Amino acid sequence: MSSKSKPRSRLVADRRYSAKTKTGGGSGGGRGRPPSRSRKTNRKSSARRPRGLVGMILAVPLWFLRVFWSLIWRGSVVVILLVGLAVAYTAATLPPVAELLDGRAKGSVRMLDRYGEVFAWRGEQFGGAITTDTVAPVLTKAIVATEDRRFYNHFGLSPRGIASAISINLREGRGPLSGHGGSTITQQTAKLLCLGRPYDPQVDGSEADYEAECRRSTLVRKINEAIFAMAMEARYSKAEILTIYLNRAFLGAGARGFEAASQRYFGKSASQVDTAEAAMLAGLLVAPTRYAPTNDLKRSRDRASVVLGLMAEQGKISESEARQARANPATLSEAAQARAGGYFADWVMSSGPSFLTRDTTEDVIIRTTFDPRIQTAAEAAMxxxxxxxxxxxxxxxxxxxxxxxxxxxxxxxxxxxxxxxxxxxxxxxxxxxxxxxxxxxxxxxxxxxxxxxxxxxxxxxxxxxxxxxxxxxxxxxxxxxxxxxxxxxxxxxxxxxxxxxxxxxxxxxxxxxxxxxxxxxxxxxxxxxxxxxxxxxxxxxxxxxxxxxxxxxxxxxxxxxxxxxxxxxxxxxxxxxxxxxxxxxxxxxxxxxxxxxxxxxxxxxxxxxxxxxxxxxxxxxxxxxxxxxxxxxxxxxxxxxxxxxxxxxxxxxxxxxxxxxxxxxxxxxxxxxxxxxxxxxxxxxxxxxxxxxxxxxxxxxxxxxxxxxxxxxxxxxxxxxxxxxxxxxxxxxxxx
CATH class of the missing domain: 3.40.710.10 (DD-peptidase/beta-lactamase superfamily)
Incomplete structure (x- = not known):
């Protein structure tokens, strides 16, 4: 017995493309292929690209532009990698902060009169290591306000400051790297450290030549300085960098560091300075010898007034505090004010053993026969x-x-x-x-x-x-x-x-x-x-x-x-x-x-x-x-x-x-x-x-x-x- 049934229809996939996409005929109705994506893109590019004479003219510059852009971004990546390696290597070679605080090549001589009071200083004075925690807070505020207001926010360099400095130098008719430097405190510290190269009398000659070389502003040196500054930022904290700066900055009258300067000018520790004194000390950084209060007290006070204005403008102190500091400017200690015994001190230095006076590498105290009252009497008589x-x-x-x-x-x-x-x-x-x-x-x-x-x-x-x-x-x-x-x-x-x-x-x-x-x-x-x-x-x-x-x-x-x-x-x-x-x-x-x-x-x-x-x-x-x-x-x-x-x-x-x-x-x-x-x-x-x-x-x-x-x-x-x-x-x- 046979059963009758309807023939089953073939299983055929749904058509994915319309008939318009078919190519060619033939029995069985051949199905078309989807167009290539690259061909589709090329057709769109071809549609945008100018044709004819204009296209021929622009083709070469566009090609060079594409090649140049390719080189730029690839070169930038290489430079960034090289700078990163240099910064990492430099940071790895930096010593502990404690080894960088006293970088003097020579020692100091402190002279006491017949009564045991200091009356003269010779050599490079260093008052002892200080930190941002041990100095008066107003002193660090004055330094940051004066030298680098963005100190706590940058990575060692300030592009805005550099651009501004170059613009000022060009306007004033100097070279882009001459005059204003736009240096951050970190960069200044790098200079004070001479990019990590210690003084060697056999190589550098005099210490003055060594320091002049450390301050040179060439393009290569600026690049090395930038790398060293970023390495310091990577190796040290902001407080540690500022600590190095506090101890190594030259502040006139032979004083190295803010502790020595405070002792030299005010007869007190840097932890005890008030707002007016802090402003005067910070004002010395721009030109230590010119603004040293022992050279010209009025000029030093005028500079301190500018610093007080910067501090108030940046919110480091209030306007009333600035007015009070201006009304009560810093005064010199009796010893600094007198500046007595210069000839006597020179004579003692020349008559003593050179390795403990003129060329000492140690910090020396000399008690003398000097009498400041008699010195004053002799000077007044003349x-x-x-x-x-x-x-x-x-x-x-x-x-x-x-x-x-x-x-x-x-x-x-x-x-x-x-x-x-x-x-x-x-x-x-x-x-x-x-x-x-x-x-x-x-x-x-x-x-x-x-x-x-x-x-x-x-x-x-x-x-x-x-x-x-x-x-x-x-x-x-x-x-x-x-x-x-x-x-x-x-x-x-x-x-x-x-x-x-x-x-x-x-x-x-x-x-x-x-x-x-x-x-x-x-x-x-x-x-x-x-x-x-x-x-x-x-x-x-x-x-x-x-x-x-x-x-x-x-x-x-x-x-x-x-x-x-x-x-x-x-x-x-x-x-x-x-x-x-x-x-x-x-x-x-x-x-x-x-x-x-x-x-x-x-x-x-x-x-x-x-x-x-x-x-x-x-x-x-x-x-x-x-x-x-x-x-x-x-x-x-x-x-x-x-x-x-x-x-x-x-x-x-x-x-x-x-x-x-x-x-x-x-x-x-x-x-x-x-x-x-x-x-x-x-x-x-x-x-x-x-x-x-x-x-x-x-x-x-x-x-x-x-x-x-x-x-x-x-x-x-x-x-x-x-x-x-x-x-x-x-x-x-x-x-x-």
Whole structure:
């Protein structure tokens, strides 16, 4: 049995395309393929691309544009990768922050006066490591407001700041990298670190050359600086970067870091500064030397006012706080304001061991003999006399030294400009003829050999035949002669012929040795003019030599350093307590010479130096043609020397040692002795008169001087033995 059913229809997929898409015919109705996507895209591109002549013209530029764009974005990726690698490598090589805080190549020297107070700084001062947590918060606000207001928001570079700086430089006619730099605090810190390259004297030469190289603004260096800055941002926190900056920034007056600057200018720690002081310190960053308050306080305050405005504008402080800070500007500490002792400090630095002073790599503290009150007195005396009695515009100079009888130097004024450092110090460096200020050493030799202040000598015309030069006839300053006079009268009136006669009588070699033992180290004249001060010396040497007369006849070496030690150490590396040395003349001779020199002030050539309330002794000195004028003298408490003249040896007009130098000496000593009770001078006038020989018509000759032994008293046995020993030692050591 068969069953009938409808035939099943074929399974046919739904048509996906319309008949319009079929290609070709054929039995069975062939199905069409979907068009290619690329062909469809190309047809659309072809539809947009200009055809014809315009298309041909634009085809080449468009191709180059596509190639250029491809190179740009691929090159940018490569550059970014290379910069990233450089930043990562640099960041990995950066040391810990603690190793970067003190980058000085040299150490510092801090000088204390005789009372233990700081009065001068030398070298590169570093007050100790500080951090953003230990300084006053207002100080970091002032720094950020002034130097980099976006410091906490950038990655080490400020594109906006760089673009602005380049625009300003071009407008002002400079190169794009010259002048304004647009540097962030991070970039400035990178410069301070010299991009991680430490100072090497063998390679860099001087430290100044090294720092100049670190500040150079070339394109290559700017690129390296940018990489280093970004590496610092990757390696350190913002607080750590700012900490490095706080410790390494130079702020004038030798101060490295804000702690040193705060101590230098305000005498306090950076943790204690107020708003006005913080603004002044931050204002120094733009030009440390120019705006240093010790150079120009008004200029520094004006700059601080600008900083206060920036802080208020950025909301770091309120307007009322800014007004209050402007109304109460920062003031300098007493030590910074005085700027005292510049010449003294320079002298101590030059006289101490270089490896612990001028070239020290350590931080050193030097205790000195300096007395700021006496220094101020000496400076004021010089200013007063020059202001009142010297013609305006005069270029004449002067110098003053004050010391105690043991050689402890209390004050040094090396020139009319007193607030200086590193200047020519006429008190120490100027070798000048001493004139009659040398005569006390002639009389010292005579008194030590037995003469007395009452011994007499001829003041009559004198001629001495000098081999190779012929006859030499010294004359008195006034051209007059007084016949026979005592040694006291001869010194009081600064007579020349008696001084030469005495020098020839006692022997020039004795005079020379006496002066040298008292501390005159210069090359002393060999001829008879030795007695009249034809040799040169410094004011420091002369004042020290006179101190030997005051202390009873012992030699003196002027000194200013009493203790030297390293910062943080309690043990001293150097100590000195007194500068007195061996005996030069007997104490009796020294007391008699003091008496004779007191008469110079009491009615002699030094009358203008007379003090109103106490005894004083001294000696005037005026060289040939008045090129130098001196007054050196002492009281029972202090010895002081004054020199006056021109640096180029121009003769002084109407000035002698008994004139302006004596007046400067008097004014200084009155100020120095304020509050000190009067003390008598150690002097005596005793001794029997002895008449010195010598023919009245001047029959001395270089080879036939009168015997110095015929009319002297015999010294006591102890003096004689001491003299013999000194003579023997002199022959062995000095060849004399």
């Amino acid at each position: 200013k007063t006399i020059f202001a009142d009695k010297v013609k305006e515009g005069s270029e004449a100079q002067a110098a003053i030294v004050v010391m105690s009888s043991d050689g402890a130097v209390r004050a040094v004024v090396g020139g009319r400009q007193t607030k200086v450092s590193g200047a020519f110090n006429r008190a120490v460096q100027a070798q000048r003829q001493t004139g009659s200020a040398f005569k006390p050493f002639v009389y010292a030799a005579a008194l030590d050999l037995g003469m007395s202040p009452n011994s007499t000598v001829e003041d009559t015309p004198l001629t001495i035949n000098i081999p190779g030069s012929g006859p030499w006839s010294p004359k008195n300053y006034d051209g007059k002669y007084r016949g026979r006079v005592t040694l006291t009268e001869a010194l009081r009136n600064s007579l020349n012929t008696p001084a030469v006669r005495i020098s020839e009588e006692v022997g020039r070699e004795n005079v020379r040795r006496t002066a040298e033992m008292f501390g005159i180290k210069s090359d002393l004249a060999a001829g008879p003019a030795l007695a009249l001060g034809a040799s040169e010396s410094t004011l420091m040497e002369m004042t020290g030599a006179y101190a030997g007369i005051l202390n009873g006849g012992r030699s003196v070496k002027p000194y200013g350093l009493t203790e030297l030690r390293l910062v943080g150490e309690s043990r001293s590396l150097m100590d000195q307590d007194g500068g007195m040395g061996e005996r030069v003349i007997s104490e009796t001779a020294a007391r008699q010479l003091t008496y004779m020199m007191s008469k110079v002030i009491d009615g002699g050539t030094g009358a203008r130096a007379r003090l109103p309330d106490r005894e004083a002794a001294g000696k005037t000195g005026t060289t040939q043609a008045a090129r130098d004028a001196w007054f050196v003298g002492f009281t029972a408490d202090y010895v002081a020397g004054v020199w006056m003249g021109y640096d180029d040896n121009t003769p002084l007009t109407g000035v002698t040692g008994g004139g302006l130098p004596a007046e400067i000496w008097q004014d200084a000593m009155i100020r120095v002795h304020e509050g000190l009770p009067p003390q008598p001078l150690p002097m005596e006038s005793g001794g029997e008169p002895v008449a010195l020989g010598g023919d009245n018509d001047g029959g001395y000759s270089e080879r036939q001087a009168p015997s110095r032994t015929q009319q002297r008293r015999q010294p006591n046995p102890a003096q004689a033995a001491e003299r013999i020993i000194l003579d023997v030692l002199g022959k062995i050591l000095g060849g004399r």
